[in-house]
Amino acid sequence: MMAAEAGAAVNTLLAYRRDLEGASEELGGRLAEADGAALTRLGAVWLPLARSTVARKASALRRFFGFLAEERLRDDDPSDALPRPGGAQTLPRILDHGEVDALFAVLEQRLADNPTPADLRLSALVELLYGSGLRATELVSLPRHLLRRDQPYAILRGKGGRERLVPISDRARAAVAAYAATLPADAAWLFPSGKAHLSRVRLFQLVRALAGAAGIAPERVSPHVLRHAFATHLLEGGADLRALQSMLGHADIATTQIYTHVDSRRLVELVNQRHPLVDAGRPRS
Structure with missing residues (x-):
């Protein structure tokens, strides 16, 4: 069933x-x-x-x-x-902008110095995790030809068999293209490994190793933490919650609302700058 x-x-x-x-x-x-x-x-x-x-x-x-x-x-x-445990919902672990920059600085250094196929693969993986918010399973099981250089989106089938449109940034498409050039022409998966595709466990290990190289405690970083960072940083930048729900593939917007734990100062600034009734010249009664 x-x-x-x-x-x-x-x-x-x-x-x-x-x-x-x-x-x-x-x-x-x-x-x-x-x-x-x-x-x-x-x-x-x-x-x-x-x-x-x-x-x-x-x-x-x-x-x-x-x-x-x-x-x-x-x-x-x-x-x-059966028990119904209560309690507050746990907030997701995220990385701040500086920590994300540190991860990409390590990648850029590796790519600038005669990169190996493994370096190109890691760059493509991280660009898609942070740039598109993919789940680990969705990422490692991407078909070889699903992402195209001339197409800024992909249609994925995620949890519950639900399809969604995922934006693919210019950076991510460029990283995927550079990595895909190293693959055999008959590869079935974008991230092949042996007779199947890269495992979620191996992806987890690669991301943690990158965190360590960037000077970040490895236990703080995982593929899902990068997905959380994608969502939180988009929301901080003014993204619409419904649009974020669609990009993340959440069936219920209540799941997406956990990302509204952004800086209260940022929320106050957003209201003061974007609310339609804001008018600096209007006298207050």
């Missing part, structure tokens, strides 16, 4: 499988027959875990019991007994 009807991504399906199998193991292999009391005990087992982990596990089980009820495989839905 999750694959065919909800269009869930492979990583989502794997996460659901792990959570359901773990819960079933805790309940002696009788998850489908569990009642409210059993789920309450399961919630107690989860108490030492982080709230975000508990929320994810509970969400997987709610979808599972909802499916069983909808398919009439059981007459009740005991998932109300």
